[in-house]
Amino acid sequence: MNLLGVLQILQNIWWLLILIGVMILIHELGHYWAARYFDVKVEAFSFGFGPRLFGFRRGETDFRFSAILFGGYVKMSGEQPGDEAAADPRSFQAKPRWQRLIIAFAGPGMNMILAVGLLTGLFMFRYPKLANSDDPATIGYVAPGTPAAAAGLKEGDTIVQIDGIRDPKWQDILLSEVTNAGKQLYVGYVRNGERLQTTVTPQLEEKSGLGTSGWEEQTQVLVGGVRPGMGAEKAGLRRGDVLLSVNGQSIRSLSKLHELIRASNGSPVQVVYERQGKQQSAAVMPAFSKLDGAGRWLIGVDLERPVVITQLGFVAALRESVDQNIKSASLIYQFLQGLIERRMSAKSIEGPIGIARLSGDAAREGPMAFVGLMAMVSLNLAVFNLLPIPILDGGLILLLLIEMIMRRDMSMPVKEAVLKVGMVFLMAVVVFVLYNDISKLLPG
Numbered sequence: 001m002n003l004l005g006v007l008q009i010l011q012n013i014w015w016l017l018i019l020i021g022v023m024i025l026i027h028e029l030g031h032y033w034a035a036r037y038f039d040v041k042v043e044a045f046s047f048g049f050g051p052r053l054f055g056f057r058r059g060e061t062d063f064r065f066s067a068i069l070f071g072g073y074v075k076m077s078g079e080q081p082g083d084e085a086a087a088d089p090r091s092f093q094a095k096p097r098w099q100r101l102i103i104a105f106a107g108p109g110m111n112m113i114l115a116v117g118l119l120t121g122l123f124m125f126r127y128p129k130l131a132n133s134d135d136p137a138t139i140g141y142v143a144p145g146t147p148a149a150a151a152g153l154k155e156g157d158t159i160v161q162i163d164g165i166r167d168p169k170w171q172d173i174l175l176s177e178v179t180n181a182g183k184q185l186y187v188g189y190v191r192n193g194e195r196l197q198t199t200v201t202p203q204l205e206e207k208s209g210l211g212t213s214g215w216e217e218q219t220q221v222l223v224g225g226v227r228p229g230m231g232a233e234k235a236g237l238r239r240g241d242v243l244l245s246v247n248g249q250s251i252r253s254l255s256k257l258h259e260l261i262r263a264s265n266g267s268p269v270q271v272v273y274e275r276q277g278k279q280q281s282a283a284v285m286p287a288f289s290k291l292d293g294a295g296r297w298l299i300g301v302d303l304e305r306p307v308v309i310t311q312l313g314f315v316a317a318l319r320e321s322v323d324q325n326i327k328s329a330s331l332i333y334q335f336l337q338g339l340i341e342r343r344m345s346a347k348s349i350e351g352p353i354g355i356a357r358l359s360g361d362a363a364r365e366g367p368m369a370f371v372g373l374m375a376m377v378s379l380n381l382a383v384f385n386l387l388p389i390p391i392l393d394g395g396l397i398l399l400l401l402i403e404m405i406m407r408r409d410m411s412m413p414v415k416e417a418v419l420k421v422g423m424v425f426l427m428a429v430v431v432f433v434l435y436n437d438i439s440k441l442l443p444g
Contacts, residue, residue, distance in 0.1 A: 012360030016352070017069065019359045019374055021047070023111065023381050024072035030110030031074040034103040041077035041090040048072060070352060076103075080419075097400050104396045111382035112325070118375035119321035123312045126368055127320070131220070131306035136160075137170045138218040139189075140252030141259075146214020151198040153189065153215060155252055160195070161188035170217040175327075177202040179334040181211030209349075211338075216253040222304045223273075230300025235271070235282035237301060242274040254303050261286055261297050269299070325379055332383045351433035390422025 024047055035042050041060060046052075048066035055064030078084075078091025085091050092100060137159040142148045162168050162176050163185050176185060181204035188197045202211035223241040226233045243251050246260040246269050261269065264286055272281045286297040312320060350358065355377065362369040386394040399418070403409055 008360065011363070012356040015359035015363040015370070016356035019355070019370075019377060020070060022114075022374060023378055026110045026114045026378070027107040027381065027385070028072050028074050030106035030108075031103060034106035035074065035076055035092070038095055038099045038103065039090055040092050040095060040103065041085075041088070042074055043077055044073075044075040046073050046075070097404050101397055101400045101404075104393045104400065105386075108382040108385045108393055111378045111385070115325050115375045115379040115382070116318070116321050118371050118378070119324060120314070120317045122368060122371050122375070123317035123320055124314060125311065127310050127312045127317070128307050129310065131308050132218075133169065133171075137168050137173055139215050140218030141216040141256045143214040143216075143255065146212075147200050147203055148213045148215040151187065151200045153187070153198065153200070154191070155218070155256075157189045157191050159187060159189045161186070173215075173217075175331055175334070177213045178210040179331070179338045181205075181338070183211075216255050218252045219254075220306050221251050221254055221257055222306050223301050224304035225302040227300035227302070230287055230298065231285040232300040235284040237271070237273065237282065237284070238275070240275070243271060243301075244274055244279065245272045246270070254305075257303070258296075261299055264297060266297060271299075325375075328376065328379055329383055332380060336387075349433060349436055351437035353434075353437035389425060390418045391426055392422070395422055 028045060032042055032045055043060070044062045044064060046055075046062075046064045046066050048069040049071055050067040052062075052064045052066055055062060057063070076092040077088055078093045088094060092103070095103075139148075139153060139155055139157045139159065141155060142153055159173060160167060162173055165172050165176070168176075177200075181202050184199045184201045186197065187200050188195065190196070200213050202213045204210075205212045221243040223232075223237055223239055223243065225239050226237055243257060245251055246257065247264075248270070249256075249260055251257050251260070266286055266288065268283045268285050270281060271284050272279060274280075284299045286299050288295060289298050358373060359370070362373040385392050386397070388398040389395045390399075395418075399410065399415070
């Protein structure tokens, strides 16, 4: 590995620590503030786990940094079943169950608030929206040999229903297929004014671990840039040109362009494009590139989809942020359900190594990308912590709700057994996620 690669890894780790640090601070502050509000004695507020490295004491609380920085905790007096301090009126266990429930929920709740707040601020500054996002969901490309092709779908078909969703946007279609590998989906579509129907069964893509149907949305194909010395630049193409056809075949998606260039096998292709409202054409010579391993024919253009950048007012930004976070949370739960039902692969899970790479990439892309990633990770952390797994906040909330229904405490042996099972399960998840991360880095 060269020096540049080492520096990039160090940058990734640095940005991961910043990202995780903010998540820990916000999450644990939620628990801390709620505990203080209900007069629960907080013994420690720790960044990380394990031995204490350094810190300071304010009042009765030890604010510390510990050796293992991936995580954190707020230690409250009498928090664990069987603690000697449980009899103290200021201990966690001595408080009414509804107060303990609020304290447990406050951590994930703060992560939800952070996710909503970050996206709201982002949308007030810069709200990117695909130019065709409100258009009907029209297919622009169907890959040969895929579930969409087997279902008889073609370019130009407009999807008007997918399962129980009527008049879906393309985002709805993507969410349906990625979480439903191996499950038959009803598809209603319109072709040449006639309403038709079929079924599509997304297949599991091994690399991503997600379901895919092999279709792509119809969209304009915009030249985002041209590469020096390659065919597109020599033929006079420029940034902002809209590609209309190649060798007489209409281009309605990025994949269609790639397919036509690949089919040229190195022969010149006739490209028709639009510039400032006028159509022009040029003969472009592809060049063979081996940058992606197997190699492919390229004409030297960086492609984009037309995006409209606006700024939203506070109310509109907040509404859009809440809507996107609700959709994202729903997708996370659909993904977990897909894992349990074996319709999705765990390969799509990103662990610390994957998140470090994403953190570094987002930071190098710019503040907007990093803030967007932070919002996504914050929401994921909230949802994960609310899972009904012992030792997580969701597990504690579930136990408290059960006790509230029973109107009595569970026995101490039961609580201790549940905590042990939760710890073992959590450690198994950590080991699996790390193994999954490392396996993605290995060749083959």
